[in-house]
Amino acid sequence: MVVISLNNVSKKIGSKTIIDNLSFEVFAGEVFGFLGPNGAGKTTTIRMLVGLMKITSGDIFIDGHSVKSNYEEAISKVGAIVENPEMYKFLSGYDNLKHYARMTKGVTIERIDEVAELVGLQNRMKEKVKTYSLGMRQRLGIAQALLHRPKVLILDEPTNGLDPAGIREIRDYLKRLAREEDMAVIVSSHLLSEMELMCDRIGIIQNGRLVDVQNVTDMVNSGKVSYVISAKPIDQAFQLLQNAFDGIAVKMTKQHLHVEGASVDVPKLVKRLVENNIDIYEVKQMNQSLEEKFLEITSEKGGIA
Amino acid sequence: MGLLTNEWIKIFKRKSSYIMIGILAIIVVIAAIGITFINDQDTETGDNGNWKTALETENKNLKEELKSTSDPYKKDIERIIAENEYRITHDMPKVTSYNVWTFMNGMMGVVDFVALFTIIIAAGIVASEFSSGTIKLLLIRPINRAKILLSKYITVLLYALFMLGILFVLSFILGAVFFGFEQNQPHLAYLDGQIIERAQIPFLLTQYLLSSVGLLIFTTMAFMISAAFRNSSLAIGLSIFLLLVGSIVTSIIAGFFDWAKYLLFANTNLLPYFGTGLPMVEGMTLSFSLIVLLVYFVIFHVVAFWTFVKRDVTA
Helix, strand or coil, X not given: CEEEEEEEEEEEECCEEEEEEEEEEEXXXXXXXXXXXXXXXXXXXXXXXXXXXXXXXXXXXXXXXXXXXXXXXXXXXXXXXXXXXCCCCCCXXXXXXXXXXXXXXXXXXXXXXXXXXXXXCCCCCCCEHHHCCHHHHHHHHHHHHHCCCCCEEEEECCCCCCCHHHHHHHHHHHHHHHHHCCCEEEEEECCHHHHHHHCCXXXXXXXXXXXXXXXXXXXXXXXXXXXXXXXXXXXXXXXXXXXHCCCCEEEECCCEEEEECCCCCXXXXXXXXXXXXXXXXXXXXXXXXXXXXXXXXXXXXXXHC | CHHHHHHHHHHHCCHHHHHHHHHHHHHHHHHHHHHHHHHHHCCCCCCCCCHHHHHHHHHHHHHHHHHHCCHHHHHHHHHHHHHHHHHHHHCCCCCCCCCHHHHHHHHHHHHHHHHHHHHHHHHHHHHHHHHHCCHHHHHCCCCCHHHHHHHHHHHHHHHHHHHHHHHHHHHHHHHHHHHCCCCCCCEEEEECCEEEEECHHHHHHHXXXXXXXXXXXXXXXXXXXXXXXXXXXXXXXXXXXXHHHHHHHHHHHHHHCHHHHHCHHHCCCCHHHHCCCCCCCCCCXXXXXXXXXXXXXXXXXXXXXXXXXXXXXXX
């Protein structure tokens, strides 16, 4: 089920186009990653999603309600953190949550306690936010976003400032929210390795344009496979492989041979090397990482733009 | 309602609010102690018996003076003569020493401090949300922006009323304790050439509220600057600067040009229309001032709401 849809959304500030004709959809029950280098327009898009910035042209629908014409209905389905989780530092964690609870209908005292426990802050709720670490503020931010049981959770850089254990916890937690509560979770980040572990689908944005939307599993598997061979004497091996097989590319570095190709017959290749008295120390399969893939995509299409 | 609760809590969970209340209390206490001290040294000359003849001679002198004075000051002298005559016929000697009412009347000057504190609150209430970044989480709620801004404005007004209430009650209590109810008599108001007796508490309440008109306008201006520029130091600085310099500059301009009467500062003091002091430019009336103030008030609100609702939030 489509929960969020962006239809040809553009944002112009003065004569400058910040976001150019962005269109994509996010479904219930998935974690959607919003990926792009700094300044690509991630935060601007999120600000338009939650109504902090006006949409120049196009429209955004959240659970069927237009952000432009029916903002209050649309935003009532959304819980969000935009950039840093900035809370009132002079209030306690509990008072902060109560503050936001007063602004939405139907949030009970029990619900406040419930979300506090959910993010593991139940023992620190009476303390002022001033005394919280960045990680705790991040959690309080998430608690605040979950108060009114939204259908959409939007988090800008949610793992910022968390320690590895905290990152893992948040990651598992977001996945669980998507699966169990059937929420649509949108996460923005420029940390690819993080996105790879957290998201189901990733949209890549660059210079205000959507470059690509892919399933994370497809993205990883569709990457090119290459092999690294460590052998001696290396020059001889290089000569042999270059001449012997069609349709593969061999590159030589100091210690290793890099073999790239869609259909490398590894046993045959090894056999050939051994038959020619070359010692093989290691043959390793390399999957292209999401990071390389990302850099490849952004440099290819970025060049055109 | 929830919005007002939120804003009220946000004001009173800060130390600065308590400091302001503290300063207000200290000013009143110091004034009470100071006046008692001066009063004690000022041993009253007991001319209790012949105060009537003293007033009569004063009136005679004033009537002489009346013939030679120019128009704007005439009214003032006429008022004093009328008051003196009323005192003589109703056997009400002038209040010679401090009592609770004169003290409260004197403490009306402290309304300027309340104005100062309210301006500080008004300047911060919108701008501080921007500078701390909390505006983002505040605005992404199913409540439109105009309502959020209105709740903040109402909170500022409530804060002003709260502070005025503290000032009023505190100066009443301290005045009663330090000076008592000696020579207790109603206030003598001068309206349309007639002296009218007024009960002191309602009279003082209206005086306090009248002297708060400036407070209301300057607070609204600070609020507008806060909402439009999203910078609390700018809002505080500019409002206080205008508060201090505005009326002086306006009175200088008023000396040369007639259009000075359309300036905000020529109209913030409504007390002249109720028998104390003189308006800045001749020929100004209460309804004229009220209309000018209303126009400024509406402009401030239109600017504040328009910029707050329309502009993108990039904090």
